[in-house]
Amino acid sequence: MKNIAYIENFEDWANSFTYSYPVKVRFSETDLFGHLNNTKVFVFFEEGRIEFFKEIGVMQQWLTRGGEGIPVTSDLQCNYLRQIYFDDRLDVFVKIHSIGQTSVDLHYLIKNQHGDICITGRGRMVQVHKKTGKSIEWDEVIKNKLHSSTTSANI
Known part of the structure; x- marks a missing residue:
């Protein structure tokens, strides 16, 4: 496997994901050659991330009217290892790699219907105040939910 800076041991890393979200590549997401447009990967990351946050119970807190914090993406990157085509069925895996005072570093893995990676x-989400745009620390409820969803030894 390629040397990817944010992955120490590729096999261990790939096997450590427990949450996945299924997607199917639509025709509108492909280019003239029938393979997935490179920008659509970030949409798949977003879908997987939102569903992951719903699953662990933090998305609901961000969406409440009284809540002050919202998550924003501060950086996002991907490595393309294998082409993806129209009508492929994919699993978008998401996991928390590390948790900071105001941020969380997420890792992503996308496999096709054959199990190929x-x-x-990876990407960092920062919680910011809805009105000021300044980063704010996780409250205890969100921090506990983030920590309880991790299986990484890095946390």
Whole structure:
């Protein structure tokens, strides 16, 4: 496997994901050659991330009217390992790699219907105040939910 800076041991890393979200590549997401447009990967990351946050119970807190914090993406990257085509069925895996005072570093893995690893990725989400745009620390409820969803030894 390629040397990817944010992955120490590729096999261990790939096997450590427990949450996945299924997607199917639509025709509108492909280019003239029938393979996935490179920008659509970030949409798949977003879908997987939102569903992951719903699953662990933090998305609901961000969406409440009284809540002050919202998550924003501060950086996002991916590595393309294998082409993806129209009508492929994919599993978008998401996990927490590390938790900071105001941020969380997420890792992504996308496999096709044959179990082949096609894409890896990582990104940092920062919780910011809705009105000021300045980062704010996790409250205890969110921090506990983030920690309880991790299986990584890095946390």
